[in-house]
Amino acid sequence: MSGPLTDLDRPNSYIGRAVPRADAARLLEGRGRFVDDLQLPRMLHAAFLRSPYAHARVNGFDLEAARAVPGVHTILTGKDLEGVVEPYVGVLSHLAGLQSAPQMPMAVDVARWQGEPLVMVIAESRAIAEDALGLIEADLDPLDPVTDPEAALEPGAALIHDSLGSNLAWERTVDVGDVDAAFAADGVTTVERSFTFGRHTGVTLETRAAVAAFDPSTDQLTFWYSGQAPHMMQFIFAKHLGLMEEDVRVIAHDVGGSFGIKIHTYGDEVATAAAAKLLGRPIKFVADRLESFQTDIHARDHIVKGRMGLTADGKIAALEFDDITGIGPFSMYPRTSAIEANQVLNLTGAPYEIENYRARSRVVFQNKNLMCQYRAVGHPIAMAICDCLLEDAAREIGMDVAEVRRRNLMADDSYPRQSASGMKLADLSHQQSLEKLLEIMDYNGLRADQAQARKSGVYRGIGLVSMVEVTNPSPAFYGIGGAPIASQDGATVRLDAGGGLRISSSVTEQGQGTNGILAQIAADRFGIPIDRVRVTTGDTDTVPYGGGTWASRGAGIGGEAMLQAAVALRDQVLDVAAVMLQTEPSKLDIRDGAVTDLDGSERMTLSDLARTVYYRGNELPSDMKPELVATRHYRVTDFPFVFTNGAMAAQVEVDVETGMVKVLGFWAVEDCGRVINPMLVDEQVRGGVVQGIGGALYEECLYDEEGQLLNASMADYEVPMAAEMPDIVVAHVETPTRTSELGAKGAGEAGTGGAPAALMNAVNDALSPLGGRIHQMPMTPERILKALGTV
Template sequence: MTGSPLSEIDRPNSYIGRSVPRPNARRLVAGRGAYVDDLRLPRMAHVAFLRSPHAHARILAIHAEEARRAPGVIRVVTGRELAAHCTPWVGVLHHLKGLKSAPQHAMAVDRACWQGEPVCAVVARSRAEAEDAAALIRVDWEELPAVTDMETALDPATPVIHPDLGDNLAFRREHVGGDPDAAFADPEAVVVEATFHTGRHTGVCLEGRSILADWNPAEERLTVYQSTQAPHMMQTVFARHLGLREGQVRVVCKDVGGSYGIKVHVYPDEVATAALSKMLGRPVKFVADRIEGMVSDIHARDHRLRARAAVRRDGTLLAMEVDDLTGIGPYSVYPRTSAVEGNQVVNLCGGPYVLKGYRAKTTVVFQNKTPTCQYRAVGHPIATAVTEGLVDLAAEAIGMDPAEIRRRNLIPDDAYPCTSLSGMRFEALSHHKCLARLLEMMDYERLRAEQAELRKHGIHRGIGLACFIELTNPSPFMYGIGGARISAMDGATVRLDPDGSLAVASGVTEQGQGTEAILAQIAATAVGVPVERVRVVTGDTEVTPYGGGTWASRGAGIGGEAMLQAGLALKEGILAVAGAMLQARPETLDIRGGVVVDRASGAERLPLEELGRVVYFRGDTLPRDLPRELVATRHWTPKEYPFCFTNGAQASYLEVDVETGFVRLLGHWCVEDCGTVINPMLVEEQIRGGVVQGIGGALFEHCVYSPEGQLLSGSLADYLVPMSGEMPDIHVGHVETPTRESALGAKGAGEAGTAGAPAAVQNAINDALRPFGARVLAQPFTPARILAALGRI
């Protein structure tokens, strides 16, 4: 690789930066997707799980005789029986110092620790028969006190969920940067403080978690078709806990019906399904239905944060302090752990701003609720809601416009590289460019004027801004250094076939983001072929290069760079052959539109299909010692920075009905910087989808528990998700600051929308409520909470 960073992607006929449609979309609109539940194998059986109805209870006995005799039943397996075939796990990472958790089994053995924990499995000919039989199982339970309130989880009077751990504390971290005490003591400082809550919510992938495990005793191989984001990680997990070598396990990931971080974790029922297939020697399928998904998919964002900020009257922000408390359920989720979200809050708060002092603490406690773990934009929406909430409180306290206080305090665009007070290293961000673009797109001044005018008529609108940083392209510093076998590296293979088309494979995966589309664009650009002639394979541990999969916005930045390098390597190989065939020096040639051309004149010299024909079928006509490698594989992993941080800004414009507490979203804007934009149309839909997920958490979504630990919002009639009617048009703008770490320059884009939307909505609602002296800081901002803040209920 030579030349300036952009030279290889900024060539004639480049597909980088073009909104080409996704190659797999045509199949999906025709109903020809292949999601796990669409797959059928000979002798396939179905498993249904009996789940704990209690938040915390001892299993005294399981009476399954009747279930065993029920029609269609193949096997009933208790947790204790399964434990002989499947080892437990502990969700800790060494670099999260002090993080502890208890061994977790695929099914509860003696005790269930949350409502929904799998207790007993019924394998039958059909799912309906399995469910019928599961209903016949009787369990003798001894109910135990449930720990549900995270505020009292560490009180001496509260029972300890795992007595071997000593207490209910999973993890605690405090970080101090600069001199917060001096900053808060500044004689000119105005101090604002508030308590924020983010509501526990979950991913609600439209396709439930799904797995079809097929143990073939004759081959001693396990093939797992799974709806997952990380096939290679799952290969390791199945091997490790079922007593196999990794090479005995193949994980195939066809179409995935939404994931957003939900499908990157190890789920007890999924591991149990694989173990059951091994026990029975036949394929076993499990698809989580909606109700069981609500109690068994990971939850997230159950946080209470006490926070304060110091600001001078001239608008200079001095310091921020955040004290975060989060409840994660009874186990830290394997293998990524449930401490990462709180840890991210510590890392990310205050991130966009120049501060003199910063102190942040997270306390992560166990409770008897569904386990929580990483969900889209891990920690970002929490940190941004707190940071941007504080900035608006500071602006209000000193009487400054919210846009102005941000302009005065955002890290200057020419200050990079730099390190935040939380220790995050920023290569190059563009806060001021993004904010300026945002204000221009939304016509901030006009909206302010409109807001003031409508106030006179009793219409209460609000404008909310949110600037944010976004962690993408993680290096081994995210998980690998903690001991998890989660790859931060990905490989790509590019092969020229005899017809001049490319077959490419990658370790990153597709869950609808458009991974396969951008990989095709990059390969087509690197080699110089029409994008229609590229076929992409992802999601199969047997045929793709090793890799981490798609999560933490790493697909384009890491998988894409590997593909670029592989494509360039293949091109070099092709041009070496072409040079011999054309009696020209390879460096005088190029490939454009699938044809080898003269680099200087562009004159067509040799179609790739002719080159392919000669190499594959008439190699006798080529010089004897000419290398003829038409396959290239390259790998890439970030090395310079632990994470590739990027940034953006969002705005919400909305109206609050002060009589009903209802919020009507009128418009939403997001300007983000994901470095090199490979496909603007795909990035824009990523951003919009992320924004709506963020809005969901801000306005609607809430896993509500009773004091006994019963989930009260377990159906989509009780747990509200954003639908099209309530959502606004979302306007997206791009600023491009490519990372210099890679030739492609791509940073991630998947978290940006979710990172900033709740803060923007929160600030807009409070902007609308300001004349009433009312304020809401506990998500979701439901009509009831808004009316309560207004003192009307």
């Protein structure tokens, strides 16, 4: 790499360095500011009665005994919020044909999933509110639940919303080239597989939480929440509670994990805000773990039939699949539950040269919790469909799985170009990433180890994935469809009198290190020690307007805005300094918090400059209008998304007696463009891989046919634990994006998007000598033994 951004020898050079995060100090001392830590005067606490049935008519409630509990303040039902909350509908105009029904924070006439809020008890403590919940008599008539997405589309299936006339929410097809002719061509070997991707969820260690406070004297709502997109929530509360947007302040301080779970509109949180408005008192709601499992959005839930044709020399002749995905009873507001399916259609096969591509996805209502965007939206499905078919097909024709990729990956010098599905691609490095992966994992050595192990009856497998990740989205993701979601973000940099920088940004922090990299960029570009930079994010009253952190956009979009703001302020400060020092701005620099000559000799400290401007303006020429604050905004133009790419590999050992899978090793090569902080990026990749391992091996929200969630506790829903996880080797190829000066793409979702396919390939590689194969996630011991035919 070359160029000024990676000149690590400059003073205040922070971009590209593993700078520890300043936020760590607070969190390590127990001085975080999570929502449940907040105590306000006269604050009340909310708890919710939730539907025990997946589908039921709501006739009414006997609330008398609950109301009589000492300490109970108010009880509200779904009907009580009619006229208080404007119903919301999760559709977007660019997803043509997507339909959903109006949704209220609590069910009014019909409850449509187990866990849907029915009644809100507001009391002096959460414990008292829960005491009262136990005394409510609910008059509910169970209705036939529709849980299986394929059955939901059968003629005569019960309708979840009569008004929609169908349980089909959305359908999209893609048809490129001549798929039928390609499959029928001589010498094409076709593999066909049925995939099942189970539901799982984010399991943020801090559950969803909110404190709402309303001041009737000014009509102002303040909403502290554990979330990712404050400005989006500002719009939502204003619109649906009948407030002016400028009267809604949304604050997200520390967020205890999010992963996309905390970016949606949840009925219990809207009801909390509505109740605060009705009562004029602060109300706190903190989901317990059962509520989290039942109502935090679930992810995936796909049934896919796919096939791939491979020519004798290993070229992909055609790829085709049919996807059906169950999204629960509503499309989630406002991002919709169709984006995941849309991503699957857009991304499948995107790393490869594919001329013939046909795909269909159907998005289906069902009586389960809502499904929506979680880390790596659609990616694990898309990557698994293509790369698992590719490795299975390669095995069929006797070709090595690395070699088959070499023959199909898009060439690193072939960009910009399009994927088969029409995605604009640029600045990718699949070939280089694959070769680097093979090198760091010692691919040939692992193959030799595998062969040796098999001789002694030990079944090890190696699986790869070549992947893309959607990052830095433009308005094409949500804004064009009418969603109140900003695609641009802003940054403000202010030089204070003491010579330090106060920076703020509309992207948000949930542990990724957003605040840290913003400080790195500002300090680097402005020319100040990083310990003189203070960061504010997550407060609609004080930060520029923007979208927040999601879709791996914080560093790429928020970071570029910060870079531009820091450069602008630097120029403004040098203009002032040049006048004060009677020289030209071009002959000055800012280094280590001082204005210097170009040779680095100090002319004046930034504090001296700022104090002169702020306190003794009389010393400046009267026509001079110094500005020691700069704000810049940035959005991606010309590309709908800035794609990244990666190559990953898993090595597993399958115990064929028990069906247990042990992950022996995992390697990831990631090209996220300019790496701002290699330590933070590596940790994002590792954490992402481990969530991907969770989805591939352990995590599943299990429902019975009645729509009852069977494993809604931490004891029953398995997440990766320290003992089960391997050390993960991470390496980088850096191809900066042409869309920004910073050159950074996103990195936070790559591991979660790619790891499941690599693991499925590794398990199937291990099982192949025994004739077993598995295409269902999670790959539990029972399912592996079934694949082997031993149970």
